[in-house]
Amino acid sequence: MTHRIILFRGMNTGGVRAPVAEQRAMAEEMGLKNPRTLAASGNLVVESGKATAALEADIEAAMERRFGLKIAAMVRTPEQWAKVIAANPFPAEATAQPSKVVAMVMKDGVKDGALDSCRALAEGGERVEAIDDVLWFWFPNGQGESAIFKKATPRMLGMGTGRNWNTVLKLAALAGVETTS
CATH class of the missing domain: 3.30.70.1260 (bacterial protein sp0830 like)
Structure with a gap:
């Protein structure tokens, strides 16, 4: 398990909103560990062993299911x-x-x-x-x-x-x- 930085495109701008507490809850429900958000700015940090592309796809699908939002996610490793x-x-x-x-x-x-x-x-x-x-x-x-x-x-x-x-x-x-x- 290692950290993953997840950036959401357009989150909390232009009327696209998903409360950060609910984003953290979504991450936990997905089995991601230690979810943290940075302000309300579309940033989520988790711990996961998933490959970047797989995690991006899973996060985007979960955002659509939970919030009804089609939002692109960009996942980056600490490296x-x-x-x-x-x-x-x-x-x-x-x-x-x-x-x-x-x-x-x-x-x-x-x-x-x-x-x-x-x-x-x-x-x-x-x-x-x-x-x-x-x-x-x-x-x-x-x-x-x-x-x-x-x-x-x-x-x-x-x-x-x-x-x-x-x-x-x-x-x-x-x-x-x-x-x-």
């Missing part, structure tokens, strides 16, 4: 999460303004052309990089003001979910991931 943290292409920005660095974890990888499309939308010093299955964003004026954030869609990028640097590190701590950040 995968440590690699995400180490790959941050904006370390100085993350130290200075962690809420303005966003890691968008993609379910099936970054869609071809997504990086170029995002760069074409970038304004006001915004930057974007693709590393492995993560799109990284630097939003110097905040995500809510970003032209990329306002115009980029799953059709353009692929299916993914973003977490700011603060949340990335909090999830690491919750899952016992060793970091140097």
